Amino acid sequence: xxxxxxxxxxxxxxxxxxxxxxxxxxxxxxxxxxxxxxxxxxxxxxxxxxxxxxxxxxxxxxxxxxxxxxxxxxxxxxxxxxxxxxxxxxxxxxxxxxxxxxxxxxxxxxxxxxxxxxxxxxxxxxxxxxxxxxxxxxxxxxxxxxxxxxxxxxxxxxxxxxxxxxxxxxxxxxxxxxxxxxxxxxxxxx
Amino acid sequence: xxxxxxxxxxxxxxxxxxxxxxxxxxxxxxxxxxxxxxxxxxxxxxxxxxxxxxxxxxxxxxxxxxxxxxxxxxxxxxxxxxxxxxxxxxxxxxxxxxxxxxxxxxxxxxxxxxxxxxxxxxxxxxxxxxxxxxxxxxxxxxxxxxxxxxxxxxxxxxxxxxxxxxxxxxxxxxxxxxxxxxxxxxxxxxxxxxxxxxxxxxxxxxxxxxxxxxxxxxxxxxxxxxxxxxxxxxxxxxxxxxxxxxxxxxxxxxxxxxxxxxxxxxxxxxxxxxxxxxxxxxxxxxxxxxxxxxxxxxxxxxxxxxxxxxxxxxxxxxxxxxxxxxxxxxxxxxxxxxxxxxxxxxxxxxxxxxxxxxxxxxxxxxxxxxxxxxxxxxxxxxxxxxxxxxxxxxxxxxxxxxxxxxxxxxxxxxxxxxxxxxxxxxxxxxxxxxxxxxxxxxxxxxxxxxxxxxxxxxxxxxxxxxxxxxxxxxxxxxxxxxxxxxxxxxxxxxxxxxxxxxxxxxxxxxxxxxxxxxxxxxxxxxxxxxxxxxxxxxxxxxxxxxxxxxxxxxxxxxxxxxxxxxxxxxxxxxxxxxxxxxxxxxxxxxxxxxxxxxxxxxxxxxxxxxxxxxxxxxxxxxxxxxxxxxxxxxxxxxxxxxxxxxxxxxxxxxxxxxxxxxxxxxxxxxxxxxxxxxxxxxxxxxxxxxxxxxxxxxxxxxxxxxxxxxxxxxxxxxxxxxxxxxxxxxxxxxxxxxxxxxxxxxxxxxxxxxxxxxxxxxxxxxxxxxxxxxxx
Ligand code: HEM
Ligand code: SF4
Numbered sequence: 008x009x010x011x012x013x014x015x016x017x018x019x020x021x022x023x024x025x026x027x028x029x030x031x032x033x034x035x036x037x038x039x040x041x042x043x044x045x046x047x048x049x050x051x052x053x054x055x056x057x058x059x060x061x062x063x064x065x066x067x068x069x070x071x072x073x074x075x076x077x078x079x080x081x082x083x084x085x086x087x088x089x090x091x092x093x094x095x096x097x098x099x100x101x102x103x104x105x106x107x108x109x110x111x112x113x114x115x116x117x118x119x120x121x122x123x124x125x126x127x128x129x130x131x132x133x134x135x136x137x138x139x140x141x142x143x144x145x146x147x148x149x150x151x152x153x154x155x156x157x158x159x160x161x162x163x164x165x166x167x168x169x170x171x172x173x174x175x176x177x178x179x180x181x182x183x184x185x186x187x188x189x190x191x192x193x194x195x196x197x
Numbered sequence: 198x199x200x201x202x203x204x205x206x207x208x209x210x211x212x213x214x215x216x217x218x219x220x221x222x223x224x225x226x227x228x229x230x231x232x233x234x235x236x237x238x239x240x241x242x243x244x245x246x247x248x249x250x251x252x253x254x255x256x257x258x259x260x261x262x263x264x265x266x267x268x269x270x271x272x273x274x275x276x277x278x279x280x281x282x283x284x285x286x287x288x289x290x291x292x293x294x295x296x297x298x299x300x301x302x303x304x305x306x307x308x309x310x311x312x313x314x315x316x317x318x319x320x321x322x323x324x325x326x327x328x329x330x331x332x333x334x335x336x337x338x339x340x341x342x343x344x345x346x347x348x349x350x351x352x353x354x355x356x357x358x359x360x361x362x363x364x365x366x367x368x369x370x371x372x373x374x375x376x377x378x379x380x381x382x383x384x385x386x387x388x389x390x391x392x393x394x395x396x397x398x399x400x401x402x403x404x405x406x407x408x409x410x411x412x413x414x415x416x417x418x419x420x421x422x423x424x425x426x427x428x429x430x431x432x433x434x435x436x437x438x439x440x441x442x443x444x445x446x447x448x449x450x451x452x453x454x455x456x457x458x459x460x461x462x463x464x465x466x467x468x469x470x471x472x473x474x475x476x477x478x479x480x481x482x483x484x485x486x487x488x489x490x491x492x493x494x495x496x497x498x499x500x501x502x503x504x505x506x507x508x509x510x511x512x513x514x515x516x517x518x519x520x521x522x523x524x525x526x527x528x529x530x531x532x533x534x535x536x537x538x539x540x541x542x543x544x545x546x547x548x549x550x551x552x553x554x555x556x557x558x559x560x561x562x563x564x565x566x567x568x569x570x571x572x573x574x575x576x577x578x579x580x581x582x583x584x585x586x587x588x589x590x591x592x593x594x595x596x597x598x599x600x601x602x603x604x605x606x607x608x609x610x611x612x613x614x615x616x617x618x619x620x621x622x623x624x625x626x627x628x629x630x631x632x633x634x635x636x637x638x639x640x641x642x643x644x645x646x647x648x649x650x651x652x653x654x655x656x657x658x659x660x661x662x663x664x665x666x667x668x669x670x671x672x673x674x675x676x677x678x679x680x681x682x683x684x685x686x687x688x689x690x691x692x693x694x695x696x697x698x699x700x701x702x703x704x705x706x707x708x709x710x711x712x713x714x715x716x717x718x719x720x721x722x723x724x725x726x727x728x729x730x731x732x733x734x735x736x737x738x739x740x741x742x743x744x745x746x747x748x749x750x751x752x753x754x755x756x757x758x759x760x761x762x763x764x765x766x767x768x769x770x771x772x773x774x775x776x777x778x779x780x781x782x783x784x785x786x787x788x789x790x791x792x793x794x795x796x797x798x799x800x801x802x803x804x805x806x807x808x809x810x811x812x813x814x815x816x817x818x819x820x821x822x823x824x825x826x827x828x829x830x831x832x833x834x835x836x837x838x839x840x841x842x843x844x845x846x847x848x849x850x851x852x853x854x855x856x857x858x859x860x861x862x863x864x865x866x867x868x869x870x871x872x873x874x875x876x877x878x879x880x881x882x883x884x885x886x887x888x889x890x891x892x893x894x895x896x897x898x899x900x901x902x903x904x905x906x907x908x909x910x911x912x913x914x915x916x917x918x919x920x921x922x923x924x925x926x927x928x929x930x931x932x933x934x935x936x937x938x939x940x941x942x943x944x945x946x947x948x949x950x951x952x953x954x955x956x957x958x959x960x961x962x963x964x965x966x967x968x969x970x971x972x973x
Contacts, residue, residue: 009207012319035809039269044277046262046293046337049322049653050807053667055634057323057586063337065278065291074323074588085339087206133319136211136345174311174591176318 008147010092010138014131015082015103017123022078026119027052030060030071033115037062069106080107080123083133093151096130100155101196103128108189125192126160126183131176138177145169145179156181159192203341204235212345220351223397227358228351231255232344233839239282239290242842247835249285250825256297256360257343259285260336260654263292264818270810284340287819293337295654296321296346297360301392302370302385302412303331303606307594309353310605314590316346325590327583329647329700330409331369331607332360336654358397362824363404365481368392370412371420372606372614373575375539376568380414381432382444384421386537387473388412390530391430394474395481403485403829403877405496407822409453410477416447422609422731424461425452425703427498428480433467445469450480450510451502454697458738459499462507464514474527479518485877487513490826539617542602545572546620557627559678560638565623568616575616576626577640581670582648582663583611585635592633600626609700610647612640643680643687644673647700651693651710652805656818658693660710660721660747664807666691672751684758687771688731691723696822702738703729705771706754712814713744715793721747721805721812727783728772737772742780745791748802752790760786829877830947833870837863837940844933857929860936861920864913867943871900874950887917900946909942 019025031048038045044065051058058081061070065086072081082103088095107123110116130152132138138148149167156165160183168180203209213232217225231251238248249259264287265276282290298313305313313333317325320342321335328334338346347357359365368391375383391410395401401408410428413421423429430446437443448468452461468476487505489496502510549561566575578593585593597605597615604616618626630636639645646669649655651662669689677685690704694711701707707726712719722744729739745753760783765774775783784791793802805812844859865883868890872879875893879886894900895910902909912935924932 011206011208032809038267039271039274044279046276047267049336050664050667051322051324051584051586053581053670054324054584054586054589056588061322063293063322068322068337070322074586087203134208135315135319136208 008092008137008144010095010132010148010151011087012133012137013084013088013095013099014133015100016072016074016079016129016131017082017103017107017125018077018079018127018129020122020124024119025059025071025078025121027060027071029116029119033110033113034060034062034069036115043067067102079129080110080121082106085133091151092148093154096151096155097158097196100128100130100159101193104189104193104196108193111189123189125187125189126165126185128181129178130181131178133176135176140169140171140173140175140177142169144177148177148179152179155196159195160184160187203339204232204239204344209342209345212348216348216352220348221354224351224356224358227255227356227397228344228347230836230839231347233842234835235341235344237838237842238284242838243835244831245283245286245288246825247827247831248283249288249821250362250827251835252284252340252343253362253821253824254359254364255343255347256299256357257338257340258295258297258361259288259656259818259821260292260294261652261656261658261816261818263288263294263656265289265292266816268810268813268815270813273815285821285825290340294340295650296335296338296343296357297328298333298335298350298355298357299360299367300331300333300355300607301368302374302388303372303608304385304389305333305605305607306353306603307597307605309355310590310594310597312349312353312355314587314594316349317590318587320346323587325585325587326650327580327585327607327611327613329609329611329649329698330367331372331609332367333607334650336650356396359401361407361821363406363826364824365395365398365401365408365410368395368410368412369421369426369609371414371418372608373420373566373568373616374412374414375537376566376570376573376575376616377414377418377420378567378569379418381434382414383537384412384414384430384432386530386534387430387432387446387470389537390474390533391477393530394526395477398478398481399877400478400481400485402832404481405488405490405826406493406498407824408481408484408498412446420609422700422703423447423449423452425454425458425700426461427451427453428477429461430468430473435467443469446473448473448476451499451507453497453499454700454702455497456695456697458697458702459503460738462502462510464507464511470531471528474530475521475524476514476518478524479514479521482517482521483510483513493826539604540602541570541573541617541619543600543619543622545570546622547572549574549620550624552624554624556638557624560627560636561623563638563642564640570617572620573616574618574620574623575614576618576623576630577608578613578615578630578635579637579640579645580612580635581637582646582666585613589633589635593630593635596626596629596633599629610641610645612645639674639677641688642677642685643689644670644677645688646670647688647690647704649692649696649699651691651699652816653807655693655698655820657696657820657822658710659712659814659817660693660723661805661807662691662693662699662708662710664805665708665723665747665750668751668806669754673754681762683765683771684762687758689754695724696820701726701729703731704739705729705731706757707739708745708750711744712812713746715746716795718796718803719812719814720793720803723747723750725750725753727780728775730772739772740775740780743784745787746793746802747805749791749793753787756787756790757783828951829873830870833873834867834940834944834947837867837870837943840866841933841936841940844936848929848933853924853926853929857924857932858920860929860932861916864916864936864939867940868894868913871943871946874947883917883920887914894946899950900942902942902945905942909939912936912939 068083278291370388449461648666652658687705692699692709708723726739840863848856
């Protein structure tokens with residue numbers, strides 16, 4: 008299996024405080040002069056159970072996301088990546104964590120300053136062709152996923168759970184033991 | 198970061214491999230061809246303009262910022278897309294685009310909705326957007342993902358072909374056709390027949406602009422909006438002396454919104470059902486032949502009808518009709534009409550359930566339509582700005598499966614209706630919808646605001662239509678329940694520019710985006726259009742009353758509604774009140790709430806809704822509403838390029854026979870393409886193509902190359918004579934090379950002729966090229 012279109016989502020510790028308009032402003036300030044290729048910010052705060060505020064990029068989209076009615080930051084890598092599965096998992100997870108950290112540190116937030124639950128993240132493969140949502144996919148993905156997660160959370164430092172709805176994309180919920188800190192995870196994965 | 202190919206990615210190959218066998222062969226070919234076009238474009242083998250029209254005809258539009266520039270509120274910045282390639286003139290390959298998915302008469306099954314939800318997740322942004330012509334659009338799509346999307350759609354019987362471009366767009370129809378209490382008869386099957394008959398039809402490939410058709414089940418209700426269409430068909434059931442009823446249509450042409458609105462003109466008050474497809478085909482042929490091709494702002498059929506006058510136009514169409522060879526499909530579809538008769542899944546109810554749930558009662562008032570079939574209702578699912586998320590869509594399709602038999606349709610007011618809900622189930626349906634936030638009341642009311650994509654994603658957007666619509670909706674929703682009925686039932690529609698995709702001309706209160714200079718600053722504004730009529734099939738257009746700053750509009754709307762409530766006479770509709778009061782008085786009364794404060798006093802007026810950048814109009818790009826005018830010859834040459842590309846692939850993999858056959862086929866297609874300059878009806882028969890090519894291009898010397906003279910034509914002639922021979926590898930290789938050269942020469946000939954070097958008249962009205970004796 009050649010893993011592609013990797014997505015990660017990290018949940019908010021303080022979802023009630025999230026202000027889509029503030030996210031809109033902050034994400035808009037990321038566009039000019041970014042080293043990444045960003046196109047625009049889209050506002051979907053009028054619909055539930057999906058994106059809320061979306062920074063559209065060429066390679067990656069970042070969004071305040073309410074899919075599954077859980078607010079968090081979604082990191083959506085849209086292009087095929089090079090490298091081994093382990094490497095792709097590692098670099099995309101690192102991508103998510105760095106953006107989460109950047110958001111936590113962004114001075115543009117006021118009332119709704121985000122705080123993420125570093126120990127509660129979801130891994131998604133955004134391709135039903137590559138990764139049907141089945142136990143077999145989990146078996147195939149697990150070794151590489153575990154290797155990366157062990158680096159971040161330590162051996163035995165987390166549990167995995169695959170939501171089973173076959174119509175949803177393949178995803179794995181990662182729950183860490185204890186309360187990991189974003190900056191530490193980034194350091195371990197970098 | 199390394200950019201890997203999307204079009205040949207593992208995931209794309211998976212869909213190609215697993216779905217191709219299941220697709221309608223013609224649709225499969227369209228998609229395979231488009232995929233090849235993408236590959237050829239990436240190799241620089243197709244002109245930007247031709248590729249643009251190719252993708253538009255598959256529903257793949259450009260989007261804002263796809264010229265690679267974006268103004269950040271201070272200055273214009275480049276978006277450094279990784280490749281230099283273009284997918285149209287000034288349209289970057291890697292820039293995200295929009296995909297329009299065609300839903301004829303708005304019909305969709307639960308399975309189709311599921312697939313669209315999946316596509317939105319995997320290729321777009323998990324949002325499905327319902328348009329003002331019953332389509333569904335996905336945004337931020339990479340062009341190279343389109344073939345996979347198309348295959349997955351085709352596997353559930355959806356095509357995107359001719360969703361954009363200069364072609365017959367989606368055929369729209371009343372969303373309650375078949376269940377409507379007032380219809381003459383159910384038009385669904387007819388709408389489907391029109392769609393099927395014209396899809397990919399050779400007579401609709403050479404338009405100067407788009408062509409929109411709508412069907413309505415009755416004259417007085419709004420659903421079909423026939424009056425604003427290029428071609429409108431309204432059902433008429435005529436009692437006959439023998440007591441039977443004859444079905445037919447009132448046939449109107451040349452209506453349209455856009456910058457200048459036109460009322461459709463009555464072509465005939467009764468076209469019998471068996472004649473409708475034939476007459477439509479004749480109308481298309483006349484439009485293709487006589488419609489403007491060069492000046493795109495004059496190219497819609499409304500201008501042709503206005504210029505000719507309806508009587509002359511009718512004469513031309515009837516003359517064309519008389520010449521058409523009979524096509525059995527004109528009437529075959531009549532036997533399939535019963536297929537469109539829907540059945541309920543559940544037993545009829547006995548009245549709407551009584552509950553003590555006031556919210557349910559209110560929802561019933563605005564969102565439930567009692568069908569002509571006793572015990573059943575149609576439920577409207579109001580979607581804010583036409584948007585629904587993938588998860589909601591999947592949950593909705595489950596609700597549909599539970600209560601009805603695949604009877605959902607999209608509406609031109611950007612909603613979804615679920616028909617055939619048993620009254621007995623209504624409260625359960627309501628509660629199920631509520632769980633997924635789809636039980637908002639207010640369908641077809643003042644809070645159900647229609648908005649085009651505007652500056653969010655449209656290249657032509659001037660002001661933020663969606664931003665304004667969202668703001669108005671939020672504010673009006675707060676007061677909605679207490680509103681006087683006269684106000685509650687008004688409609689608001691917003692477009693981001695004068696093109697009117699949001700249909701503001703047929704709203705009571707409409708807006709379209711403009712910009713105005715205020716003391717040296719550009720300020721986002723909307724032109725306010727008052728008193729349009731959604732009823733009577735888009736019966737009359739509103740009156741432009743004046744420009745208002747975007748940020749002032751909510752206050753203006755509040756005051757306007759208040760003035761109407763206080764000033765209207767008993768039973769006076771909004772339009773009548775506007776006319777009686779006068780634009781001048783209305784605008785004067787609104788002056789206090791529409792003034793724009795100085796920049797230093799309140800900067801918020803200088804930023805549009807839904808934006809944090811200071812307003813500018815520099816992000817506007819070239820629109821693609823018209824598509825590129827690409828001649829049939831150019832399309833023919835492109836098909837030939839595709840064939841030779843395939844021939845080479847076959848040759849490389851050792852399939853010599855296929856390589857030789859395809860090389861010949863490529864020459865045939867190219868020759869046929871050239872002949873189309875003079876005769877669009879040229880047959881597929883190789884002998885006939887050869888004969889016409891010889892007469893029109895060889896004998897006339899039109900084809901002769903300035904240096905090589907007739908040489909290249911001889912490659913085609915030789916290939917033609919030997920087309921049934923079995924070639925060995927060497928001979929096939931030679932034919933391949935000769936075909937390549939012949940194709941090149943055809944492209945050059947087309948270029949010379951379109952630049953006028955041969956003074957050969959280009960176009961289907963031209964008489965045979967044999968007159969030309971020019972030596973190119
Ligand atoms: C000169 C350019 C254009 C003109 C004159 C034009 C005009 C119109 C009109 C009058 C309608 C609506 C109603 C109707 O005919 O029933 C429409 C529909 C629409 N237009 Fe445009 N349009 C233009 C360009 C665009 C562009 C660039 C976009 C943005 C991508 C766009 C997006 C839409 C959408 C989303 C709809 C509803 C569509 C459907 O499903 O067919 N239009 N257009
Ligand atoms: S009305 Fe203007 S802004 Fe809106 S979609 Fe049409 S062309 Fe774009």
